[in-house]
Amino acid sequence: MEKAKKIDAFNKLIQVNNDRIVGYETAFKETLDTSLKTLFTHCIQTSKANNKVLIHEVEQLGGEPIKGTKTAFKFLRVWMEIKTWLTNHANKSILQSCVFGEKIALIIYKKVLDDHLEILEDKYVVMITTQLSFIENDYHQVKSQLSQ
Structure with missing residues (x-):
């Protein structure tokens, strides 16, 4: 029972990191600012590293790592795309969506x-x-990028 609860907990965190990866990939595509692209790439790498560890732990416990993203985050990404399209790739809109996701x-x-x-x-x-x-x-x- 505890093993199943641990696997479930780790899978929730894997899903969070999957959401962050796809979200920051979307943000990367939506901005033209190279410094933001660098920051978003760093955030993607953070989640990939997190997932590597979490997936290993799930597998060690005999579980199946979750794949994909959460539906709520899909809506957030679509909203980010619409908002940035409407504001002509405004970095502030992209960053606000990223802060909300974080x-x-x-x-x-x-x-x-x-x-x-x-x-x-x-x-x-x-x-x-x-x-x-x-x-x-x-x-x-x-968040610090919002005040710049």
Whole structure:
């Protein structure tokens, strides 16, 4: 039972990272700003690295890593595309969508950690907390671009 709960928790985080990857790929395509493209590439790499670790853990537990993205994030990406089209690739609109997505990712990471703390060994708590700090760092970098 605990093994299944761990697999479920890790799959939720894999899905968050899948959403971040596709979201930042969309943002990358929508901006013409090379510094933002660099930032978005960094955010994609963060999630790919997170997923590599999470997928390994799911497989070690005998589970099947989740594929794809969450429906709610698909709507966010479509909205980002429409908004940037309407504003002629306005970086502010793209960044606002990214900040919104990052807030959701942070909430889900914290919720998974809180909801599963009693069944997670210390190594998993450290892994999730470390990944959370990487995403928080990305969030602050993206958010700081809004004020520029």
